[in-house]
Amino acid sequence: MNMNYPKFRKSAELFGVICGGLLISMPAIPQALAQESTPKINPCPRIFYEEPHNNQVVVPQGCPPNALTQRLAAQGLLPVPATPSQEQTNLGVGGETPQPGVRVPGPASGDQTQQPSPGAVSTEQPPLLQPRQTPSATIALANGTVNIKLVNDTATNVTFQVIGDTAPRSLAGKSDVTLQGLKAPVTVTFEREDGGQLIVTPQASSEPGNLNVTFNEATNAAQGRSAMRIEPNGSVFLN
Template structure:
């Protein structure tokens, strides 16, 4: 065998070894790639978080749009401020979820053990009738009921004045006469207005482009009014040169920032609008 033939066989053997190594390593590379590929796409924010009773009982994971309970606790300062916008219903992905305890089929445990295991133990409100878990006990200790009941609003018998902390800064000042004031109410709008001096008069109507005089009102005085057609009112109080007299003019407006429905005169004559 000459040297040329030996070289050819040597290179052929080397080439075969390289190819064989590639063929052996190829399945291993393929298997590693398959092992690194996610086996499934798990939705971290399933729609069950936004359905009752979970919507009002379960804290959604970080990064998910907030549900009702998450927003409520964030508003009460028990969670960090929310930065994720609430999605439209059409944006909430579909998933398979459980049923409310009241609609569960017979034999289904309404108080499963998962409610008492991490992380649910610290994130989920247990249903009524179940032993409280850590999260439920925490809220109860803070006076928050697991199933809060909103009391029925009492019937409205008249126009309710705003609370003092809801009032705007002082608008003007009127000189009272022995603690009394007369109010000339002028309706310059073209709409009928219902007005009331809280505690002094019942609700009354004032036609558009008309006025009325309210006399000898003891301060503090709360005058409330609203347009019957639901429109907005701009209010302008104008103290008179006459002691104990103020004129309140009502005009139509389309600017919601100018809309007012209350004039309050304090014991010292300070006038607030709200």
């Protein structure tokens, strides 16, 4: 019995060390899991790229540009959208981990491309739109300003806005309104409230500094226009 006692004591001590180590390491496991499960907030949520926000909301600096951000940047109303940060690239649009087949705009050195899977939808943004080379009309400005008469020949309301000058306003069908004393360059956006497309026809008036713009219903999307830009030299571009 006396010879077996040291062996029993050593076994008991070893068992105590093992149990103590387990008790010390156990609190660290839930803490590590809690840290890994904490979600990261993405400043570029997916809703920015879904309708109607895609054509109504300007995304924050650093986010991939949506349709409205691209359109206004191409017109010189916004700075060129910055490259998304590495953290935003890792999160992807909407805050989720990029799925197979999704191409996320990466740093300037190149895009990160993953293998596509059946049914995957690409979130790659199209290149920035460029102003048309040939102006749709040319007017003589009056001391750098222009009066714009909007004529709605459609049967539905048209929402218009002078960017940086007025809030969105509604122009009833078969009516007109005149915007006076707008200083060039000036950008006017417009859309049919029923979601249809607009044919936009700008025409210089016989009086300097006056432009008539007529809205008609378009029969297909290729005819549709949603913005007009008047440059300081009097050139009128449609987009």
